[in-house]
Amino acid sequence: MLKQTKPLLLLAASLIALAGCGQTNTDSTQKGSDAGESQPSAVASASPSPSAADEEKPVEITFYYPVNVGGPLTKVIDEMASRFMDSHPNIKVNPVYTGNYGDNTVKIQAGVQAKQPPDVAVMMSTELYSMLDMNAIIPLDDFIAQDSEIQMDDFYEAFLEDTQTEDKTYSLPFQRSTIVMYYNKEMFKDAGLDPEKPPATWDELVSYAQKLNKDGHAGLEIPGNDDSYWMFQMLARQNATDPKQNIMSSDGKKAMFDTPENVEALQFWLDLSRKHKAMPEGVIDWATVPTDFIEGKTAMMMHTSGNLTNVKNNAKFEFGVAFPPARKQFGSPTGGGNLYIFKDTSPEKQAAAWEFAKYMTAPEQAAQFSSSSGYVGVRKSAYDTEAMKAYTAGFPQALVARDQLQYAFRELSTHNHGKVSTAITNQIQAALAGQIDAAGALKKAQEEADRALAPFNK
């Protein structure tokens, strides 16, 4: 019996552990505010004065973050946090590495339900509506209005899009990516193709991939499991006549999956393997695609720019990075995580969390994080820093994802996001596996999404 309820038991244990941690935190705040009458208020502390704060007990905040790509990123983030504490002695940050994005969200969710959320956390940009529906996060507009240092227009527009809904900003862009096309220059040469001219249109993509599909390696791989809607969004946008077309409404209340243009986009994906024989059939695994590319099992791949460092360190051949080819236009959804600040904590902690979030997204930090991870620098001025200039001079491929941002747009994000994204992901998988045709798959996905969204359209 004990075994049967193991998951429940684990959950209960973790909740108790969380409750325990939270308790100590609350205590320390109370002591902190008792000790110093002159403790700066929420707004005043937005401009820290390190010398004055020395004698007071520092405000302690908890910071959850996931790592979703290879490499020792936890070290980078912990380092950034400790440098923040050096320059802000009145704030103590406890960084908590929480696993991948999925684990991270689960931990945050458990914390929110136990009324002991982290103070600040990196979370998928797509969790925005779920967090709002759980009443878990606060808008940042007051902080932004009162803080002249933040300079919101220095952030790339494409990354700000998913921090906002209904004229309010709820997060700051942090670890962000787009989809780029990686290609093996040596295989291009072997196939008689110019390695400096990657395919720029769908037609070129097909003919290149066909030529490259030989000698035991595939011409192209597009991953189809996990969040396959991400790749689908890319193809759909490339095939859209309207330059601002997306597969959901900007208020997150409607999905637009089964339009004729989207059906064409999915059909193109299926044709790449079935009709054009340029890609392996079936659902290709997200995690094995980069391995295939590095091992020379595929000549081209569509994948997240977050894999740049991985490919750079492990590929034993020259490779190029390019925009995924256009049909009617270029296009790629953005991806990755933003910094959110949570409710159910004190205003002092929220102000401290804001200071921390601001620091983590400042140009120097954005540059450092980008060059050590492969994620896109979230600010324009990050690319003017010396560190970033040195990095991109030696590795110009890193600029492709940045240059693509003018064509980038918001990742699928709706109310009831889990159900809506699963609906479309599953149907794309079914279509890739040959169980259903493109039009039928998108029709079913649309129906499921409409059901999941119905309560939010009352």
Next chain:
Amino acid sequence: MPIGWSEKLKRNGFGWSLVLPSLLFLALFTYYPMLKSVWLSLHEKNLAVSEPLFVGFDNYVQLLKDPVFRQVFGNNIVFAVGTVPLSIVLAFLMALFADKAIKGRGLARLAFFYPNMIPMIAVANIWLFLYTPHFGLFAKLAAWIADQPVNLLGSPDTVMGALVFMMVWKEAGYFMIFYLAGMQQIPKDLYEAAAVSGLGTAASIRRITVPLTMPTTLFVSVVAITNAFKLVDHLWIMTKGGPNNSSNLLLYYIYDTTFNFYDQGMAAAMTVIMIVLLLLVSSLQFLRWDRKIHYE
């Protein structure tokens, strides 16, 4: 003459005080969560409502209509039917071998038991590689048979078979241990008597070993069936329940519903169904059916 309550307390107090610590923990971490699940399963609690809303048995009705739940439940039956008999038969054969083989007996036992010592997550990673198209041993084997590249985990037709195969490999060694213990309990003179009577090896296995290990078989069956519903760790690593739910199992779907769909009411309803199901299975053991099949 009826016994007074103080007398009763005196007689049972010591017993209760021994049981109390474990009872306390069971109540806290097992019975309370179970009751809470039952309570939650009668409420709508998801992103669309801010406070839990009492809906009676509506969640259960919705579940019956949910095609994914039906598919997942069906998958789990297939998974159980695929893994349980096969791993039990294999375990029995391996135990026979490990019991008899004179030379290298320890080595044989170790080799058979070894898959069970690796954590499920590590097993899943190893097998993920074995099934990876182009690289993996089994992927290459399948490609050779089908004469074209096969993506065993990426196709709805093969994914379940691939997972069943892995699970049998993992589980059989574990069940073998029970059979080994069962076989060593069988008095050796039975076999000697059989040999004297001119009974062959096959016949003595059929007439002596199989019937006398029946209690083990019952126990192992119960463990195997409940395991088929409880072991889902590999899904995180290998398929995430895909493609299109064709490898999704009940416990994984419950997890998904809670932490991905934030639909706690529905997840609680499924949890209750699962608890009832597992209680029914384990009651086979609990009700001492093994006595009825024991030859004594």
